[in-house]
Amino acid sequence: MATPARKPPHVVMPGPIEWLRENLFSSWGNGALTISAGLVAWWTIVPLVQWAFIDAAWVGTDREACLPYANGACWPFITQRIGQIVYGSYDAAERWRVDIAFAILAGALVWLTVPGLPAKRSAGTAMLTLYPLVAFVLLVGGFGLEHVPTEKWGGLLMTLVVAITGIVASLPFGILLALGRRSELPVVKTLSVVFIEFWRGVPLVTVLFMAAYMLPLFLPGGLSVDKLLGALIAVALFSSAYMAEVVRGGLQAIPKGQYEAAQAMGLGYWQATAFVILPQALRLSLPNIVGNFIGLLKDTSLVSIIGLFDLLNIVQVGTANADWATPNTAFTGYAFAGALFWLMCYSMSRYAKYLEGVLGAGERR
Amino acid sequence: MPRANSIPWWRTRRMRDVLFQVALLLGVMLLIAAMVNNAAETLQRQKIASGFAFLDHTAGFDIVQALVAYNEASTYGRVLLVGILNTLLVAFIGIVITTIIGFAIGIGQLSKNWLIARLCRVYVETLRNIPLLLQIFFWYFAVLRALPGPRESWGLFDTVFLNNRGLYLPGPEAQAGFGFVVAAFAAGVMASILLAIRARAVREATGRVMPVDAMAAALIILPPAVASAVAGFPLHFSIPALSGLNFDGGLVVLPEFMALVAALSTYTASYIAEAVRAGIEGVAKGQTEAASALGLTRGQMLRLVVVPQAMRQIIPPLTSQYLNLTKNSSLAVAIAYPDLVSVFAGTSLNQTGQAIEIIAITMAVYLTISLTTSAFMNWYNARIALTER
Numbered sequence: 151m152a153t154p155a156r157k158p159p160h161v162v163m164p165g166p167i168e169w170l171r172e173n174l175f176s177s178w179g180n181g182a183l184t185i186s187a188g189l190v191a192w193w194t195i196v197p198l199v200q201w202a203f204i205d206a207a208w209v210g211t212d213r214e215a216c217l218p219y220a221n222g223a224c225w226p227f228i229t230q231r232i233g234q235i236v237y238g239s240y241d242a243a244e245r246w247r248v249d250i251a252f253a254i255l256a257g258a259l260v261w262l263t264v265p266g267l268p269a270k271r272s273a274g275t276a277m278l279t280l281y282p283l284v285a286f287v288l289l290v291g292g293f294g295l296e297h298v299p300t301e302k303w304g305g306l307l308m309t310l311v312v313a314i315t316g317i318v319a320s321l322p323f324g325i326l327l328a329l330g331r332r333s334e335l336p337v338v339k340t341l342s343v344v345f346i347e348f349w350r351g352v353p354l355v356t357v358l359f360m361a362a363y364m365l366p367l368f369l370p371g372g373l374s375v376d377k378l379l380g381a382l383i384a385v386a387l388f389s390s391a392y393m394a395e396v397v398r399g400g401l402q403a404i405p406k407g408q409y410e411a412a413q414a415m416g417l418g419y420w421q422a423t424a425f426v427i428l429p430q431a432l433r434l435s436l437p438n439i440v441g442n443f444i445g446l447l448k449d450t451s452l453v454s455i456i457g458l459f460d461l462l463n464i465v466q467v468g469t470a471n472a473d474w475a476t477p478n479t480a481f482t483g484y485a486f487a488g489a490l491f492w493l494m495c496y497s498m499s500r501y502a503k504y505l506e507g508v509l510g511a512g513e514r515r
Numbered sequence: 516m517p518r519a520n521s522i523p524w525w526r527t528r529r530m531r532d533v534l535f536q537v538a539l540l541l542g543v544m545l546l547i548a549a550m551v552n553n554a555a556e557t558l559q560r561q562k563i564a565s566g567f568a569f570l571d572h573t574a575g576f577d578i579v580q581a582l583v584a585y586n587e588a589s590t591y592g593r594v595l596l597v598g599i600l601n602t603l604l605v606a607f608i609g610i611v612i613t614t615i616i617g618f619a620i621g622i623g624q625l626s627k628n629w630l631i632a633r634l635c636r637v638y639v640e641t642l643r644n645i646p647l648l649l650q651i652f653f654w655y656f657a658v659l660r661a662l663p664g665p666r667e668s669w670g671l672f673d674t675v676f677l678n679n680r681g682l683y684l685p686g687p688e689a690q691a692g693f694g695f696v697v698a699a700f701a702a703g704v705m706a707s708i709l710l711a712i713r714a715r716a717v718r719e720a721t722g723r724v725m726p727v728d729a730m731a732a733a734l735i736i737l738p739p740a741v742a743s744a745v746a747g748f749p750l751h752f753s754i755p756a757l758s759g760l761n762f763d764g765g766l767v768v769l770p771e772f773m774a775l776v777a778a779l780s781t782y783t784a785s786y787i788a789e790a791v792r793a794g795i796e797g798v799a800k801g802q803t804e805a806a807s808a809l810g811l812t813r814g815q816m817l818r819l820v821v822v823p824q825a826m827r828q829i830i831p832p833l834t835s836q837y838l839n840l841t842k843n844s845s846l847a848v849a850i851a852y853p854d855l856v857s858v859f860a861g862t863s864l865n866q867t868g869q870a871i872e873i874i875a876i877t878m879a880v881y882l883t884i885s886l887t888t889s890a891f892m893n894w895y896n897a898r899i900a901l902t903e904r
Contacts, residue, residue, distance in 0.1 A: 351885035495644035
């Protein structure tokens with residue numbers, strides 16, 4: 151018996167009026183809600199646009215340029231200080247080195263995130279192993295490059311250095327801790343649990359205080375620690391605990407059959423972990439690792455509390471500068487820093503969302 | 516007879532595990548011993564006495580907000596207590612406000628109204644992608660600084676005033692006999708709890724439902740009201756009033772406190788909103804369909820079917836957000852709100868130089884809060900876990 155060809159259902163696209171009625175004015179109450187929400191949006195967006203663009207001062211070299219624009223942003227505050235905001239007090243003649251480090255990073259990010267480009271795995275490995283070394287030499291100096299002490303680092307450079315070092319260092323530690331927490335060996339398990347829960351239980355501010363005041367005491371012979379290095383150690387310890395929990399989530403999602411199959415093939419613990427379990431677990435954890443990185447990037451702003459000049463601190467110090475004292479300087483500074491952070495974090499969170507979709511594709515039917 | 520190629524005893528799996536763990540333990544202990552040794556040497560060289568004796572020494576500095584009696588002659592131990600209480604105060608008020616905002620935005624994200632859903636989404640995506648410290652700075656240095664001075668304060672009914680020095684509220688002042696009111700209130704709360712337990716037992720045994728809510732409300736409101744009337748209304752309020760350049764009387768809420776609470780609660784709310792949304796979306800569609808098939812109204816369906824199941828998914832992330840808010844309140848140090856980190860790990864550490872002791876105590880306080888909360892979480896999760904049959 152021949153089945154009649156099934157016709158696709160007839161879909162009526164709603165017209166704009168119908169869409170409005172359906173989504174905004176389905177009832178009197180809903181209509182009132184729409185109008186009040188619309189007013190809230192209007193009263194937020196219009197003044198914001200006016201302040202940031204229409205009524206704003208755009209050119210000038212000091213506060214005099216901004217004072218006439220009483221109800222608008224003072225953009226010269228940003229444009230005049232952009233060098234500081236990006237590099238801190240890094241020697242102007244050496245800033246090309248920072249540019250190269252930034253450029254490699256940007257190129258690698260494009261390479262890794264744009265779908266379809268080849269050799270992603272090698273590129274990723276190079277970024278996790280080779281890049282930190284190259285960036286270290288570029289930024290600190292050596293091999294014929296002039297030494298630039300870390301006290302001169304600042305701004306966006308400082309923010310990225312802390313965040314990226316934190317994430318790169320926390321990856322191996324986090325993996326080991328996650329494996330340790332799932333280990334059957336009681337000592338390994340206990341040590342991992344204590345380590346993870348300790349760092350997750352205290353605020354990052356106290357960890358940074360610890361790095362600033364306690365770390366020098368623990369080193370032999372009262373060795374003084376570079377302030378930035380102390381902060382990096384603190385951030386790495388702190389974020390490896392969080393990384394461990396993310397990786398553990400991935401490990402828990404691997405079906406038991408995978409472990410059993412690896413054992414049946416005669417693989418030992420480390421072989422099974424390295425070749426069968428971890429590749430799958432890390433793939434599953436990738437969206438959450440990106441999420442972790444977003445959190446870390448935001449948290450880097452706390453290094454200002456122990457006196458490092460990250461992006462936020464540079465802006466903050468600038469707003470207190472008498473040369474730029476206008477009623478709008480603080481708002482302008484925070485708006486700029488906020489927009490920059492928002493752009494970085496939001497794009498990463500979109501990417502994590504996209505990864506979730508791609509990685510989940512094999513699981514869905 | 517032993518097999519010729521059997522594994523030697525020191526290479527059996529069991530032995531290897533034991534040896535590895537012993538080595539690991541030794542390594543960790545050596546590391547700790549080296550650190551302790553170095554610290555002891557350094558302290559000796561710098562002539563810093565270690566130990567907790569400094570807690571009994573006079574601190575000698577003032578704290579702008581203290582919930583317990585405190586003055587410059589108080590000890591560092593007292594500073595610690597003041598700091599802990601100030602941290603808990605910010606955390607408690609912040610948690611109350613963030614819960615309200617978070618649930619409103621979270622439910623709003625699922626609204627059928629396109630504009631409301633969009634606006635709530637924008638709120639979440641904006642606030643959670645900007646560092647908290649920046650938001651604290653924004654509230655403190657930009658918004659609150661832009662408020663008018665004391666003489667041009669914004670007033671409400673001439674009892675509440677807001678200016679760039681703080682928020683001035685009527686201050687409650689307990690008179691003699693107020694203890695009775697408190698006691699009556701406590702008795703009312705206790706009685707309501709007992710009533711709820713009893714009502715539950717009755718309901719499970721007989722199916723009869725008692726009007727617990729109304730009875731509990733009566734029990735909590737009436738006894739204190741009666742006690743208050745009998746004692747001659749022993750609670751007075753001092754109203755803030757402008758005298759000279761500033762306000763006098765009443766209760767002052769510091770601008771640092773307001774900025775911190777505003778930033779913490781709006782920021783954390785963006786995470787809570789996501790948890791609420793996920794929790795509600797996580798309730799299986801069949802549940803709502805079954806509820807409407809049973810003839811429940813929309814209100815009943817939400818109250819009796821959707822919310823109880825959604826809460827099961829919402830509470831774990833909610834608790835961890837409460838914990839995050841508490842830990843994040845340590846950013847107070849950036850705007851000098853006198854919290855635990857600011858007055859103890861900050862000022863006290865700088866004055867005494869007792870870095871190890873002070874940081875250890877500070878961390879221990881936060882750890883205690885964290886571990887207590889996670890213990891509660893585990894208990895709660897076990898309690899509400901689905902009992903499948």
